[in-house]
Amino acid sequence: MKDIDVMEPQIDWDNLTFSHTPTRSMYRATCDEGGEWQEGSIIPFGNIELSPVAGVLNYGQGVFEGMKAFRTAKDRTILFRPEMNAKRLQSSAKRLCIPPIPEEMFLEAVEQIVKDNADYIPPLDKGSLYIRPVIWGTGPVLGVKPSRSYTFIVYVSPVGHYFQGEIPCLHIKVTNFYHRVAHKGTGAAKAIGNYAASLYPLKLAKEHGFNEVMYLNAQNENLVDELGAANVFTLKGDTLLTPGLSGSILPGVTRDSTIQIAREILGLDVKETDVTVDDFLTADEVFCAGTAVVICPIGRITTDDDSVELCTEMGPMTANFRKILKDIQLERREDVFDWLRPLDLY
Ligand SMILES: Cc1ncc(COP(=O)(O)O)c(C=O)c1O
Structure with a gap:
């Protein structure tokens, strides 16, 4: 039997839709009281455990991004304007009292997770790898106030067209x-x-x-x-x-x-x-x-x-x-x- 890590993903590249396909891994970093983001790491993609009192679950204290990686005609893999997503996530975070992620840390996290899931990037012209960075208030809060701790996760999924029927009017x-x-x-x-x-x-x-x-x-x-x-x-x-x-x-x-x-x-x-x-x-x-x-x-x-x-x-x-x-x-x-x-x- 093949080792699970070297198994090719079983994906029908010709029929991708805009839906979630689980991949190998996701990136996770945390920020505890004091507002300093700790160094993150790549962990297997899967469920996470949260307190029922988490800020994000009770008061919606969460922000996210959406971006894509592509395989190109020059046989390279590229990210499209990721610095803009890094900056927008910072301003979204500020509006929701979430400690902003430094731009370099954001870019590093996105690069790491795309590299670790490179075999999930669709071939040229078959789609793209959608990248979803999220930050949630994960600390417990009962009264309405900002959470004291936060989790930053980046997960990815190969995707095709957003609307059914390729490019409908x-x-x-x-x-x-x-x-x-x-x-x-x-x-x-x-x-x-x-x-x-x-x-x-x-x-x-x-x-x-x-x-x-x-x-x-x-x-x-x-x-x-x-x-x-x-x-x-x-x-x-x-x-x-x-x-x-x-x-x-x-x-x-x-x-x-x-x-x-x-x-x-x-x-x-x-x-x-x-x-x-x-x-x-x-x-x-x-x-x-x-x-x-x-x-x-x-x-x-x-x-x-x-x-x-x-x-x-x-x-x-x-x-x-x-x-x-x-x-x-x-x-x-x-x-x-x-x-x-x-x-x-x-
Ligand atoms: C409400 C809304 N407006 C506009 C956009 C387009 O933004 P972007 O081009 O950065 O994906 C999005 C995200 O896809 C959105 O959710």
């Missing part, structure tokens, strides 16, 4: 009933509670055949914020509009990359500004952008009063954005922005 429901986050709330942080609150609106939308929910701004309901798991863009002529970082949307890494591609490669006029529902309904092309969804066309938008069909197949500019981003990530195109961090796996 999404049908999106604009919700007037639910906000994703409150004005001056935790919208700019990747806080676990933001996602808990989005589950019910998403469930309702899916029951009615929609792919995703478009959230309006809690302070001004004429304005669009974002989708439940991606930022949004509209294109009209040579102008690309996207909601500005006013505090209620997540500052997406893909959003930032899309803006740079638009300005530097496609020569578009980009406005990070207030964007109305009407801007979306009357656009030439509408798409969403995120690590999980990549860049995906929005084909139909339904409000309470209206349902507007924008496309039945991906528009030419959306296709351009998607191709340029993917070609950079997979080293089929020069990394002019210096976004790739290659990993030395050998």
